[in-house]
Amino acid sequence: MQQAEHFLQDALAAFDFGGEIVGAVRYGSGHINDTFCVHTQPGEDPCRRFILQRISAAAFHHPDQVMSNIAGVTAYLAKAIAAAGGDPSRETMTVVPTRDGKSFYTDSEGGAWRVYPFIEGTICLQAAETPELFAASARIFGRFQRMLKDYPADTLYETIPRFHDTEDRLAKLKAAVAADAMGRVKDVQPELEFVKKREADCSVALQALRDGKLPLRVTHNDTKLNNVLIGRESGEGICVIDLDTVMPGLSINDFGDSIRFGANHSAEDEQDLSKVNFDLSLYEVYTQGFLEGAGGALTQAELDYLPWGAKLMTLECGIRFLTDYLEGDHYFRIHREGQNLDRCRTQFKLVADMEEQWEAMKAVVDKYR
Ligand code: ADP
Ligand code: GN1
Ligand code: MG
Numbered sequence: 001m002q003q004a005e006h007f008l009q010d011a012l013a014a015f016d017f018g019g020e021i022v023g024a025v026r027y028g029s030g031h032i033n034d035t036f037c038v039h040t041q042p043g044e045d046p047c048r049r050f051i052l053q054r055i056s057a058a059a060f061h062h063p064d065q066v067m068s069n070i071a072g073v074t075a076y077l078a079k080a081i082a083a084a085g086g087d088p089s090r091e092t093m094t095v096v097p098t099r100d101g102k103s104f105y106t107d108s109e110g111g112a113w114r115v116y117p118f119i120e121g122t123i124c125l126q127a128a129e130t131p132e133l134f135a136a137s138a139r140i141f142g143r144f145q146r147m148l149k150d151y152p153a154d155t156l157y158e159t160i161p162r163f164h165d166t167e168d169r170l171a172k173l174k175a176a177v178a179a180d181a182m183g184r185v186k187d188v189q190p191e192l193e194f195v196k197k198r199e200a201d202c203s204v205a206l207q208a209l210r211d212g213k214l215p216l217r218v219t220h221n222d223t224k225l226n227n228v229l230i231g232r233e234s235g236e237g238i239c240v241i242d243l244d245t246v247m248p249g250l251s252i253n254d255f256g257d258s259i260r261f262g263a264n265h266s267a268e269d270e271q272d273l274s275k276v277n278f279d280l281s282l283y284e285v286y287t288q289g290f291l292e293g294a295g296g297a298l299t300q301a302e303l304d305y306l307p308w309g310a311k312l313m314t315l316e317c318g319i320r321f322l323t324d325y326l327e328g329d330h331y332f333r334i335h336r337e338g339q340n341l342d343r344c345r346t347q348f349k350l351v352a353d354m355e356e357q358w359e360a361m362k363a364v365v366d367k368y369r
Helices: 004-013 063-083 131-147 166-179 189-196 200-210 251-262 280-294 300-304 306-327 339-356 358-368
Strands: 020-026 034-041 048-054 112-117 217-219 228-231 237-240 247-249
Touching: 004 020, 004 034, 004 048, 063 112, 131 228, 131 237, 131 251, 131 280, 166 189, 166 200, 166 306, 189 306, 189 339, 200 306, 217 251, 247 251, 251 280, 251 306, 280 358, 300 306, 306 339, 306 358, 339 358
Parallel strands: none
Antiparallel strands: 020 034, 034 048, 048 112, 217 247, 228 237
């Protein structure tokens, strides 16, 4: 596949930005899509910005299905937000159509491009800078869950099959080990040992789903802190973004993925593991905010399983980073050699920390349920 830049001019020409394009630059810290910020100058008006993205073909094999889900969910949210007296143009994403009225443009290589208005006056955090900001992200992700409670799940495509199927992620890791495409298996023995000891854990949430204990809901499935925009002035959650993986899933995973990323003080790819520590107080802050935002939408069993969501999303993400490292870094964008292995190691360190604080994690949920 060509670099996204190769198609950028064609992609820009496919949309009507309502003014002269004065720049388009790479933007954000997402691992998956190619994201650009487009600046336009509509006449005398102040500069306007848009987000232009090429949807990752490695991650999403059916971009039409991704966009169909997003069109449905954003239209539904816009109505609900307007009914609640909010501002849909800020509180949900809005798809900007192509000049010929489609929800995305297809480049000559089959890559799919889409545009959203840039939501101004917001910040996007790479780490929980303050507990208050983390709480704000928790409330808005909890609210997202509640707002989609009655969304018709059968109208959603599964944009990445078996996305949070931890058993399948484990199987894919084993396949990558067997293939050893890059000759890297010899370098990851401690990590493989770590996973081996936790193979049974990989089935806990799925088994609860199979047993009918946990309900399948419409979930976001990628709830890290940099997938939410926070008001620069208000410090409140404004908009949940990155809706590519909205599909049927488990609420405990939405809770858990946020904990994985945000309840610590280190970067996801920190190389000094002594700096990577699960922070129980941030976990508490998030739990309180998420439950407040969800407003009673969760069942008792879901509440019981929240700590499992945290541990399993972290373990699964570590497994995914390790698999990608072994396969040659095709999925998660890297900026340096070994970055996916570093990412895997931080996840496993956090899992080990959670195991040590397991009883305290359960007690926190009990305090706020
Ligand atoms: P990826 O799937 O690669 O993570 P995202 O959809 O999360 O892609 O977008 C990457 C980054 O772009 C986000 O983390 C955020 O900083 C920024 N971003 C995306 N959409 C918007 C938007 N509508 N307004 C402002 N910033 C946005
Ligand atoms: C990816 O797209 P982004 O960067 O927000 C990934 C998540 C991982 C996360 C790890 C579609 O999220 O599942 O948890 O990286 N998204 C996809 O940081 O695979
Ligand atoms: Mg993202």
